[in-house]
Amino acid sequence: MKKLAIRKLFTPIQVGPMQLEHRVAMAPLTRSRSVQPGNIPGNLMLEYYSQRASDGGLIVSEATSISISGGGWFGAPGLYSDEQVAGWERITNAVHAKRGYMFSQLWHTGRASHVDSTNGTTPVSSSVNPEYWQDPTIKESTPHGWQQPSPHRALDIREIPSIVEDYRGAAERAKAAGFDGVELHAGNGYLPDQFLQDGINKRTDMYGGSFENRSRFLLQVVEALVSVWGGNRVAVRIAPSGTWNGVSDSNPIALFDYVAKQLNRFGLAYLHIIEPRIKGNVLIAEGQGHIATARLRKVFTGKIIAAGGFEPDTAEAAVQEGDADLVAFGRHFVANPDLPKRIRLGLPLNAYDRDTFYTFDAHGYTDYPFYEQRSESLASTL
Numbered sequence: 001m002k003k004l005a006i007r008k009l010f011t012p013i014q015v016g017p018m019q020l021e022h023r024v025a026m027a028p029l030t031r032s033r034s035v036q037p038g039n040i041p042g043n044l045m046l047e048y049y050s051q052r053a054s055d056g057g058l059i060v061s062e063a064t065s066i067s068i069s070g071g072g073w074f075g076a077p078g079l080y081s082d083e084q085v086a087g088w089e090r091i092t093n094a095v096h097a098k099r100g101y102m103f104s105q106l107w108h109t110g111r112a113s114h115v116d117s118t119n120g121t122t123p124v125s126s127s128v129n130p131e132y133w134q135d136p137t138i139k140e141s142t143p144h145g146w147q148q149p150s151p152h153r154a155l156d157i158r159e160i161p162s163i164v165e166d167y168r169g170a171a172e173r174a175k176a177a178g179f180d181g182v183e184l185h186a187g188n189g190y191l192p193d194q195f196l197q198d199g200i201n202k203r204t205d206m207y208g209g210s211f212e213n214r215s216r217f218l219l220q221v222v223e224a225l226v227s228v229w230g231g232n233r234v235a236v237r238i239a240p241s242g243t244w245n246g247v248s249d250s251n252p253i254a255l256f257d258y259v260a261k262q263l264n265r266f267g268l269a270y271l272h273i274i275e276p277r278i279k280g281n282v283l284i285a286e287g288q289g290h291i292a293t294a295r296l297r298k299v300f301t302g303k304i305i306a307a308g309g310f311e312p313d314t315a316e317a318a319v320q321e322g323d324a325d326l327v328a329f330g331r332h333f334v335a336n337p338d339l340p341k342r343i344r345l346g347l348p349l350n351a352y353d354r355d356t357f358y359t360f361d362a363h364g365y366t367d368y369p370f371y372e373q374r375s376e377s378l379a380s381t382l
């Protein structure tokens, strides 16, 4: 089959107030390298993001905890302390110095957590599902290694406003840290998804039951973020028909159509869609196209970033066909600090090393070579 020429990925596009020069975005990637104690972005993270910043390119930060009790991943950075804001500010300055843009992905893990990561606070969710913490295949990264999640409890309806306030507070700190906007992590089975999907949400109050009720939490959080940033600097990431983290829904297509339609009213910077062929960070449906993006393109009226299982030529096709405005790459960005350049010039890509996705040092993080470095080191061995 003839390879598609890469053209449209490298045409400019306006996203919210940002004038991007290309459409190869960096997907949010949890990498566990924040400084401990305190979950503070330090020098290693600064180097990693500086390496991956490109002229007119968009980076979405790794998922960032909005509160200690909402944190569920050892080494994930936060946005709830002044030290974290100062750490992020150095990173956004470095990205901007390379004429790049950066959104902060805001994260509450809900039930996907362990008391060792939350200062002992019991994880919360929409409802109680013991099969989740009893599933031996589900593991959380904790200060004491990989462990099954702790038992969680259902949020009392009176507690929900304070979680929405935690999101608002993190959005304000993201602003103080110099980000260009915020992306709500509402996919992959984290707290907003735990409200959306009826395989998890069994509530009988105004946050459970109908699509309207199950979307209420998500929409309240989006409203809070918009109150801080304005709609065009807020984005939402969803995983329609996603199966990571034990999520399921009895009617996912109709549910996410509803969600996308509701999001139209905010004038968001973009909707970020993870294709169901990806489960977390693994491709589970080889050969499946970008079905979620193609569908939601007909429903959502703003810009769309598609993600999950893309290669340069399938990304180009999604943009050329008009289904996506940008494509976010995850694993290829892990391994290729200069990914946009490599895609533009058709250069070979470094392979990623799954074993170092969630380790704690520079190896497998900042030591992937740039293309020039690779050719220089090759030259020196000749």
Ligand SMILES: Cc1cc2nc3c(=O)[nH]c(=O)nc-3n(C[C@H](O)[C@H](O)[C@H](O)COP(=O)(O)O)c2cc1C
Pocket: 027, 028, 029, 030, 031, 062, 063, 105, 185, 187, 188, 237, 274, 278, 280, 281, 307, 308, 309, 310, 328, 329, 330, 331, 332, 334, 357, 358
């Ligand atoms: C190491 C790693 C960490 C990830 N962390 C996050 C995260 O923090 N937030 C998120 O929304 N998705 C996260 N993902 C999912 C990616 O953003 C992306 O959706 C997934 O890797 C599929 O895209 P790809 O096929 O281009 O890798 C992560 C994936 C990987 C490989």
